[in-house]
Every structure is written in C-alpha cells, then in structure tokens.
Amino acid sequence: MVACRAEMKVFRVFNRLLFFSILLAMLLSGCREEGPGRSPVLLRVDGREVTLARFNRSFERTLPGEEQLSPEQRRTLRRSYLGQVVDRELALAEADRLNVVVTPSEVEQALEETTSDYTPQEFERLLREQDLSRDDWRRRLAEGMRIEKVIALAAYSGVRVSESEVAAYYKKHRDQFKRPQQVRARQLVVAERETGERLLGRLRQGEDFADLARRYSLSPDGEQGGDLGWFARGQMPPEFDAVVFKLAVGRISDLVKSPYGYHLFLVEERRPAKKLKLEEAAPEIRKELQREAEQRAYQAWLVNLRKRAEIEVNLDLLNETDGD
Incomplete structure (x- = not known):
C-alpha cells in the first residue's frame, strides 16, 4: 500500500x-x-x-x-x-x-x-x-x-520438523497450495499529475525505472527501486490490479490515479496459476510447522517453570x- x-x-x-x-x-x-x-x-x-x-x-x-x-x-x-x-x-x-x-x-x-x-x-x-x-x-x-x-x-x-510431517501436512491440505496467477512489478508514485507525466516521458526515453523510483517515488518501496515483489489479484488496491495484470512484461503503464497519488507501473515477471508440488511447498510448510511446534514447546516450558517456581502475588x- x-x-x-x-x-x-x-x-x-x-x-x-x-x-x-x-x-x-x-x-x-x-x-x-x-x-x-x-x-x-x-x-x-x-x-x-x-x-x-x-x-x-x-x-x-x-x-x-x-x-x-x-x-x-x-x-x-x-x-x-x-x-x-x-x-x-x-x-x-x-x-x-x-x-x-x-x-x-x-x-x-x-x-x-x-x-x-x-x-x-x-x-x-x-x-x-x-x-x-x-x-x-x-x-x-x-x-x-x-x-x-x-x-x-x-x-x-x-x-525439529521431520520430512514425514511436511509430507503429511501437504497431503492433508493440498488445496492450500494452488497458487494463483502472480506478477512481480515496480511502481513509482508522485503527488501531482504533471510530475508523473514528466517522469513517464523520461522512462519512455529509456531511463531506468528503479533509479527514478529511488529518486522520486513517495512510496516506502521507492528505497528498493519501487519493487512490490510478487503478488496476486486482491493483494493490492483495485487500481493496481486493473493495470498490472493486463500489462505486458517489460512495458511501462500510463499514469494511474489512486487515492494515494499518481502511479507508474513496470511489470518485470509473471507466474501462471499452478498447483505447487510437495518440494515447492515444503519450505513454507516447514516454516509453519516449526512455528507451531515452537509455540507448543514454549507453552509446555512455561507450564513446567510454573510448577517448580516459587511465585508470590x-x-x-x-x-x-x-x-x-
């Protein structure tokens, strides 16, 4: 945002x-x-x-x-x-x-x-x-x-999270790993239309999008050259989706107005919708299972500490x- x-x-x-x-x-x-x-x-x-x-x-x-x-x-x-x-x-x-x-x-x-x-x-x-x-x-x-x-x-x-635990989770939650279409895009945000039109002209003349975003964008991601990372439909404001999911890779959008200013977008990559295989989903599953296991271990540890501690309130x- x-x-x-x-x-x-x-x-x-x-x-x-x-x-x-x-x-x-x-x-x-x-x-x-x-x-x-x-x-x-x-x-x-x-x-x-x-x-x-x-x-x-x-x-x-x-x-x-x-x-x-x-x-x-x-x-x-x-x-x-x-x-x-x-x-x-x-x-x-x-x-x-x-x-x-x-x-x-x-x-x-x-x-x-x-x-x-x-x-x-x-x-x-x-x-x-x-x-x-x-x-x-x-x-x-x-x-x-x-x-x-x-x-x-x-x-x-x-x-520890075992490979069998990861595989069992994947088998039980297969529907969670249907990845929608995604794009990786950059944006450049300015407050005034005139500024946006001027920067759009410079981009069309071949200046680097990331460099101009670092220099002129008002959005925090400007520090990373306007990189928005990978995202699917619905994760960004509707004004974004309406443009970036139609924009060809490597093309720069026209100026787009939103409640936050005037935006220029550059789509760098696309990922088609697909169902992740076990090996593709494994890092995400392992991270989630590790988090859940650590939370359980922490609560059990606290229970044990309370049992043997001297607590006066x-x-x-x-x-x-x-x-x-």
Missing part, C-alpha cells in the same frame, strides 16, 4: 512507535530504579521482585492512548498483564539459573539494529516521551535478549489499587 509523502511519514513513525511500545511492554522494568521501601512488592518469582509502582508504570504503557476503559475492563486487562509479567519473570529467573548472558557487543549490535530506522532526533524524542535514558533502553534491550536466548536454549532446542495489594 502506498500514500502521499505526508501519509508515508505518519505511517513510518506509527510503525516505529508501535515497535517501541511493544518492546517497552515486553521489557517491564521501571522508568527509573526505585530506592528501598519506596513501593510495596506486588510479585515475587524465585526471588525476583516486581514492585507495584514498576508494574503500574509498565501496565499503563500497554493501554490504548485514547480509548476509555470501564473499571471492569481495566481490571481484566490488569489481571491479564500480571500473567504476562509472571511469565517474563519466570524466563529471567531461568536465565539466571542457566547463567544465560548477552555480551556488550551483542547489545550494541542489537541497539544499532533497533534504532537504524530513526534519526537521532526522533529516537531521543521517543526516549524523552517515555521518560527513559539510553542506559534504561540498553538495559531493557539486554534483558529482552536474555529472554530470547533462554527460550531458544531451553524451550526450542529440541524442536499480593492480590490484596492489586485489588486495592484497581481503581488507581
């Missing part, structure tokens, strides 16, 4: 904010470390403590910003979130027991990857809005990486503060 420059800026910032909030929700620790006795302990898991203040700060970040919740809805969400916190603390306690660590270089590499889509100014602004320092963020990132490591080591290490304290 594409949009004008202003819409794309909002879209990108929204996704960054979404990623930021998800990671913050996953990594519970408070905005600042608390001094002794400043807040009562709500939860203990194998010696790890979570204070009420830390829990409340983290919980508030998970709530929709503009939606008004009833007291009962808020209470239900709080109980659900408490379960997530327990699971997180169980994982960290197990990481402690197994001496799972992340190195400073691993943390720095992950920090670079998670902030690569931000300008320094954007990232600093987001930190300020969340009342976080870079050290806070780095500590939470390291904690999340420890959780990922211990899950991979203790829960996923024995998960001050429900009276939680009930007293439900209206806060």
Whole structure:
C-alpha cells in the first residue's frame, strides 16, 4: 500500500512507535530504579521482585492512548498483564539459573539494529516521551535478549520438523497450495499529475525505472527501486490490479490515479496459476510447522517453570489499587 509523502511519514513513525511500545511492554522494568521501601512488592518469582509502582508504570504503557476503559475492563486487562509479567519473570529467573548472558557487543549490535530506522532526533524524542535514558533502553534491550536466548536454549532446542510431517501436512491440505496467477512489478508514485507525466516521458526515453523510483517515488518501496515483489489479484488496491495484470512484461503503464497519488507501473515477471508440488511447498510448510511446534514447546516450558517456581502475588495489594 502506498500514500502521499505526508501519509508515508505518519505511517513510518506509527510503525516505529508501535515497535517501541511493544518492546517497552515486553521489557517491564521501571522508568527509573526505585530506592528501598519506596513501593510495596506486588510479585515475587524465585526471588525476583516486581514492585507495584514498576508494574503500574509498565501496565499503563500497554493501554490504548485514547480509548476509555470501564473499571471492569481495566481490571481484566490488569489481571491479564500480571500473567504476562509472571511469565517474563519466570524466563529471567531461568536465565539466571542457566547463567544465560548477552555480551556488550551483542547489545550494541542489537541497539544499532533497533534504532537504524530513526534519526537521532526522533529516537531521543521517543526516549524523552517515555521518560527513559539510553542506559534504561540498553538495559531493557539486554534483558529482552536474555529472554530470547533462554527460550531458544531451553524451550526450542529440541524442536525439529521431520520430512514425514511436511509430507503429511501437504497431503492433508493440498488445496492450500494452488497458487494463483502472480506478477512481480515496480511502481513509482508522485503527488501531482504533471510530475508523473514528466517522469513517464523520461522512462519512455529509456531511463531506468528503479533509479527514478529511488529518486522520486513517495512510496516506502521507492528505497528498493519501487519493487512490490510478487503478488496476486486482491493483494493490492483495485487500481493496481486493473493495470498490472493486463500489462505486458517489460512495458511501462500510463499514469494511474489512486487515492494515494499518481502511479507508474513496470511489470518485470509473471507466474501462471499452478498447483505447487510437495518440494515447492515444503519450505513454507516447514516454516509453519516449526512455528507451531515452537509455540507448543514454549507453552509446555512455561507450564513446567510454573510448577517448580516459587511465585508470590499480593492480590490484596492489586485489588486495592484497581481503581488507581
């Protein structure tokens, strides 16, 4: 999906904010470390403590910003979130027991990857809005990486998908592997018709489509030369389908208007409709079966951790503060 420059800026910032909030929700620790006795302990898991203040700060970040919740809805969400916190603390306690660590270089590499889509100014602004320092963020990132490591080591290490399982899935779900006709296309999007007509003239004179898309397209895929990848009918807006599925390979479309601007398309390849053979469908099947097996293994691992862990929850304290 594409949009004008202003819409794309909002879209990108929204996704960054979404990623930021998800990671913050996953990594519970408070905005600042608390001094002794400043807040009562709500939860203990194998010696790890979570204070009420830390829990409340983290919980508030998970709530929709503009939606008004009833007291009962808020209470239900709080109980659900408490379960997530327990699971997180169980994982960290197990990481402690197994001496799972992340190195400073691993943390720095992950920090670079998670902030690569931000300008320094954007990232600093987001930190300020969340009342976080870079050290806070780095500590939470390291904690999340420890959780990922211990899950991979203790829960996923024995998960394997056999060839017979792949074959059995294919046999049972043959209809899922009827692939429709697909095209691989590029697009170039501009805000004004005049600009589009001018660029269309340059393309017809032999200039490279990908190069012009990188330089002028308002769509995020412009960074990849306008490459939309492979898609079938119905996966893109109807204005796209009406053009690209009729366009000959190697031909450039006329200017196409949509709610997002003015588009030019280039179809690079076509795939006819076909039924995938087992060997063609196997990578997709194996990936799905691996995901399902890992999810089952993770849940079984958590159940086992809960059985042997010492978990204390001050429900009276939680009930007293439900209206806060």
